[in-house]
Amino acid sequence: MIRIANAQFWVHDLDEALSFYTRTVGWEVQSDVTVDEWSFRWLVVGPPGQPDVGLVLMPVPGPPMLDAESSAQLAELVAKGAGGTLFLETDDCRAAYDELAARGVVFNDPPTEQPYGIDTSFRDPSGNNIRLTQVLEFSMERGR
């Protein structure tokens, strides 16, 4: 059996991202290991109650891993929102929205009814997109 263990986002500033995902969003640090020799930090965060799936935060690398031009391009693409999306689920989208908004998350849209449920979205400080969906039984009557 194959399972998804971690997914990864590029971020501009690891400390800023760590603060956002833990203090603002309220997630836990699942793993935080620094390899001094490589100047590398393996940092994995995730929501409380789901220890077996995590989000790996990695700073956009520079030379020698990635040449300076590509590094700048990658940083810019992430800032443009082209870095990808993390799809989250919740049992109560409006409650989660209120809770996160109170902690300082700036949402892109209010909880909105869709045929597949209720959802909303926000970005991390680098521009990575995070979608938060409460899945409901599919109904074309919802969200009219």
Place this chain on the structure above:
Amino acid sequence: MVVPPVRHLLRAKDLADGRYFEPLTVADLAHAAGLSPAHFSREFRRAFGEPPHQYLLTRRLERAAALLRNTDRPVTEICIAVGLSSLGSFTSSFGRVYGTTPLSYRSSFPPARRHIRVPNCIAQAYGRRENRTFGEAKPEAAPYRLRGTKEDDS
């Protein structure tokens, strides 16, 4: 690493994507990006390949197209629901970009196949059409069809 300035332009794009139903203007988008309107329009175009007023219009048209497919709401109501105030210019912009009238766009989708079952952000990102000028060739009326998912076969 310094955050690329384009991150601020993304705030403006997000505002258009998330609040298109409000009476937003380019000045509002510029404010979200923290730039003067003239400078903002130039920078937005450089970053995203089209001017902000056009992005906002095509976002509204994309949402209108979704409401035409997904609901039976009247065209006038849909026009207002996506943040546009003039029915005449809505019909005209819609025709220019979608190559047909709102009502014939709606009737080109059989009711059971109207809804694309993907998260809304995906529908918004991929469903938005480029703006067109009147001189360009007419776009195809309904270039996509749904196939290949379990839900669509039901």
